[in-house]
Amino acid sequence: MRIGIAGAGSIACGTAALLYRNKHLPTLWSPSGRSTTAFETKPLQAHGVFEEEFMPAIAQSAQELAEANDALIIALPATGHKQIMDALAPHIREGQHVIISSHASFGAVYLTQALAARGVSAPVTAWGTTIVSGRREQGPRVRVNTIRNRVDLCTVPEAETDHGLALCKSLFGDRFMPRDGLLAILLSNLNPQNHLGIALCNITRMERGEDWSQGLNVTPKVGRLLEKLDLERLAIAKALDLKVKTIFEHFHQSFHVPVGSISEMNQQMHTHGYGGLGPATADSRYVTEDVPYGLQVTVVLGRLVDRPATLHEAGIRLFSAMYDREFALENEFLHALELESFSLCDLQHASRTGVLHRPSTPQT
Ligand SMILES: NC(=O)C1=CN([C@@H]2O[C@H](COP(=O)(O)OP(=O)(O)OC[C@H]3O[C@@H](n4cnc5c(N)ncnc54)[C@H](OP(=O)(O)O)[C@@H]3O)[C@@H](O)[C@H]2O)C=CC1
Numbered sequence: 001m002r003i004g005i006a007g008a009g010s011i012a013c014g015t016a017a018l019l020y021r022n023k024h025l026p027t028l029w030s031p032s033g034r035s036t037t038a039f040e041t042k043p044l045q046a047h048g049v050f051e052e053e054f055m056p057a058i059a060q061s062a063q064e065l066a067e068a069n070d071a072l073i074i075a076l077p078a079t080g081h082k083q084i085m086d087a088l089a090p091h092i093r094e095g096q097h098v099i100i101s102s103h104a105s106f107g108a109v110y111l112t113q114a115l116a117a118r119g120v121s122a123p124v125t126a127w128g129t130t131i132v133s134g135r136r137e138q139g140p141r142v143r144v145n146t147i148r149n150r151v152d153l154c155t156v157p158e159a160e161t162d163h164g165l166a167l168c169k170s171l172f173g174d175r176f177m178p179r180d181g182l183l184a185i186l187l188s189n190l191n192p193q194n195h196l197g198i199a200l201c202n203i204t205r206m207e208r209g210e211d212w213s214q215g216l217n218v219t220p221k222v223g224r225l226l227e228k229l230d231l232e233r234l235a236i237a238k239a240l241d242l243k244v245k246t247i248f249e250h251f252h253q254s255f256h257v258p259v260g261s262i263s264e265m266n267q268q269m270h271t272h273g274y275g276g277l278g279p280a281t282a283d284s285r286y287v288t289e290d291v292p293y294g295l296q297v298t299v300v301l302g303r304l305v306d307r308p309a310t311l312h313e314a315g316i317r318l319f320s321a322m323y324d325r326e327f328a329l330e331n332e333f334l335h336a337l338e339l340e341s342f343s344l345c346d347l348q349h350a351s352r353t354g355v356l357h358r359p360s361t362p363q364t
């Protein structure tokens with residue numbers, strides 16, 4: 001299949017290499033054009049858990065990306081999702097599948113509604129994480145640290161679930177776990193809680209621009225914080241009667257290490273050489289993306305089901321103080337969709353249909 005990828009960073013390039021390896025035809029689109037200049041003269045070189053070298057097709061615009069491809073994958077930080085959805089939405093065709101990797105906040109609802117405003121219906125598949133992990137390196141290189149065994153997904157509207165699963169399997173193999181709607185997917189993205197603990201406890205390393213091993217620095221106390229944050233997320237999922245994986249399953253399925261404490265699992269990743277490097281800047285998506293688009297949404301859901309996520313909330317406040325910003329207000333989807341004015345029941349409905357009805361509008 002011809003797959004258009006919005007983004008040309010770590011995940012976009014790693015995913016493109018995996019698609020190419022699986023005999024599909026990926027096209028990359030860098031919104032500013034900067035991230036694809038390296039491929040004008042040199043092939044994309046993927047290394048790490050697999051090696052692949054090929055010339056990726058490059059799209060010059062959102063329009064070209066949508067028109068020239070069978071399906072689309074959005075693979076860039078959530079801070080850019082609204083802008084990229086606004087750019088793609090006018091060009092997405094009826095029935096053209098869009099995958100969001102990884103989904104955050106209520107992005108799939110925003111996109112579905114933008115398409116509905118044009119009278120277009122297209123399935124949107126939301127992934128709880130990415131199919132690969134890795135880092136874009138200098139020039140045309142990308143390091144792929146892992147291919148995950150299991151990625152949680154759902155498709156809106158719900159009637160397209162089988163279609164979404166079949167598409168993902170045909171592109172990447174049998175690596176997907178269907179979940180019950182967008183609220184489950186939103187609660188299946190563990191990056192925000194994990195990055196809260198990792199960034200908070202290593203903020204001086206980040207701010208000083210050090211090179212530091214992320215896995216090694218999930219020390220026992222940091223690991224315990226991640227485990228306690230996980231309990232808050234799991235309590236919210238339970239109150240919503242949603243099945244989501246635990247942090248232990250996440251590290252086991254993503255990084256293929258035996259189950260132990262979260263610190264032990266991270267130490268193993270470090271020992272095997274894929275513990276990864278932590279951010280070498282305070283201006284990192286671990287904070288700028290994950291606080292507004294992850295932690296804030298968990299806190300809102302926690303309030304709605306009377307399971308306050310107090311550690312998550314403390315994280316938002318601490319980062320907001322350190323960065324002198326109001327991260328809670330930086331989630332563009334919460335504003336654009338006016339999410340605060342909807343009830344839990346409205347959100348649960350949107351979680352399956354992709355459509356948020358005004359509270360006064362009768363639901364179908
Ligand atoms: N890397 C990893 O291992 C993992 C990543 N993720 C998630 O995957 C997603 C992608 O991450 P990753 O690839 O690492 O990120 P990168 O920072 O490598 O992504 C860079 C790409 O995103 C584009 N981009 C960044 N910000 C914006 C913006 N505001 N508007 C438009 N485009 C933007 C850049 O555009 P341009 O080309 O114009 O510069 C570039 O193409 C994120 O949500 C991340 O949290 C999840 C798990 C693991």
Ligand SMILES: CC(C)(CO)C(=O)C(=O)O
Pocket residue numbers: 133134191194214276
């Ligand atoms: C490094 C890793 C895989 C774990 O924190 C990650 O999720 C990320 O880069 O966003």
